[in-house]
Amino acid sequence: MVVVVPSPTAVGNEKLRAMELPVVDLSAERSEVSKVIVKACEEYGFFKVVNHGVPQDVILKLEEQALRFFSLPLSEKQRAGPADPLGYGCKNIGFNGDTGEVEYLTLNTNPLSIAQRSTTISNNPSKFSSAVNGYVEAVRELACELLDLTAEGLLVSDRSLFTRLIRDVDSDSILRLNHYPPIQVDSNDRDSSPSSYANSKVGFGAHSDPQILTLLRSNDVGGLQISIEDGVWIPVPPDPTAFWVNAMTNGRLVSVRHRALTYSRKSRMSMAFFGAPPLQARIAAPPEMVAPNRLSLYRPFTWAEYKKTAYSLRLEDTRLDLFMACKEEY
Numbered sequence: 001m002v003v004v005v006p007s008p009t010a011v012g013n014e015k016l017r018a019m020e021l022p023v024v025d026l027s028a029e030r031s032e033v034s035k036v037i038v039k040a041c042e043e044y045g046f047f048k049v050v051n052h053g054v055p056q057d058v059i060l061k062l063e064e065q066a067l068r069f070f071s072l073p074l075s076e077k078q079r080a081g082p083a084d085p086l087g088y089g090c091k092n093i094g095f096n097g098d099t100g101e102v103e104y105l106t107l108n109t110n111p112l113s114i115a116q117r118s119t120t121i122s123n124n125p126s127k128f129s130s131a132v133n134g135y136v137e138a139v140r141e142l143a144c145e146l147l148d149l150t151a152e153g154l155l156v157s158d159r160s161l162f163t164r165l166i167r168d169v170d171s172d173s174i175l176r177l178n179h180y181p182p183i184q185v186d187s188n189d190r191d192s193s194p195s196s197y198a199n200s201k202v203g204f205g206a207h208s209d210p211q212i213l214t215l216l217r218s219n220d221v222g223g224l225q226i227s228i229e230d231g232v233w234i235p236v237p238p239d240p241t242a243f244w245v246n247a248m249t250n251g252r253l254v255s256v257r258h259r260a261l262t263y264s265r266k267s268r269m270s271m272a273f274f275g276a277p278p279l280q281a282r283i284a285a286p287p288e289m290v291a292p293n294r295l296s297l298y299r300p301f302t303w304a305e306y307k308k309t310a311y312s313l314r315l316e317d318t319r320l321d322l323f324m325a326c327k328e329e330y
């Protein structure tokens, strides 16, 4: 079902369309779930997971610690910055001039790195690291379950091909906490309903995530939008009990373009787990994704090479085409 919302967004003059997005229920029958995941990734590059098994108290513990941090005075938060790309950042995203109405904290998911960073983030570092570690362990399990199911759905014989990269002790996976301010509403402004978009601003500009898979969870404030068709943005309704996922492989599954706007009187907070391989891991399409009539679209490369390229570009830039294979080479 597609419902067309007539008013354009205040940000640019793109169209905005409400749409039913795919939902994956992990309590359903396994072979059915793997088919739904592949279909969702092929058609949208994006889906919602429910009955995911990540305990609500683990999520709320991290949310509480994150809110405690973002409520500190700026000068205290800056002790954990600047984002290099890990650490605290405010309004500046990446190294190439992107900006947005957002502050964030980016952490490597390695427990040692978390313990070291926590001392600049909280006056109770062990409480903060315990909340982060608990969350990371739970969402990593969920990411692995989803990747195993994806491999099954794609009929990849090495079922743990993707999972091994994320479980590796040297995995470059990261956790990012984003905090978006409420919009400023004039006291005379009557049209201040959250759905009006009247004062919306870009929090996090349009981009696709470079990692293997992203698990995104937010509080009950909307703002996330995805784009499947150029210039058409689909609002993603907030659901604090669920996770939103995007993943990809050899052009068959595409990583969705998305952005986050600020248009609510309440602040929005999102937590994103980005599952990534170790820096030196070589990335190549699984053999089952390559056939005489479907050659590998990309030349082999390491995650370090791909990451370096991603970080040398702007948020909205596409980067995979820079890794296109020369014809008939692979």
Ligand SMILES: C=C1C[C@]23C[C@@]1(O)CC[C@H]2[C@@]12CC[C@H](O)[C@@](C)(C(=O)O1)[C@H]2[C@@H]3C(=O)O
Residues within 6 Å of the ligand: 085, 093, 094, 095, 096, 098, 106, 176, 207, 208, 209, 210, 211, 274, 310, 311, 312, 313, 314, 315
């Ligand atoms: C402008 C940028 C920010 C980003 C690195 C980049 O050069 C391009 C990709 C961006 C992104 C998007 C997903 C994640 O939020 C992120 C941490 C990542 O791995 O790639 C960010 C990078 C960042 O903010 O450092």
Ligand SMILES: O=C(O)CCC(=O)C(=O)O
Residues within 6 Å of the ligand: 176, 178, 204, 209, 216, 218, 223, 224, 258, 259, 260, 270, 272
């Ligand atoms: O906050 C959101 O909903 C999106 C955040 C995001 O896209 C990111 O951190 O890469």
Ligand SMILES: [Fe+2]
Residues within 6 Å of the ligand: 207, 208, 209, 258
């Ligand atoms: Fe993203």
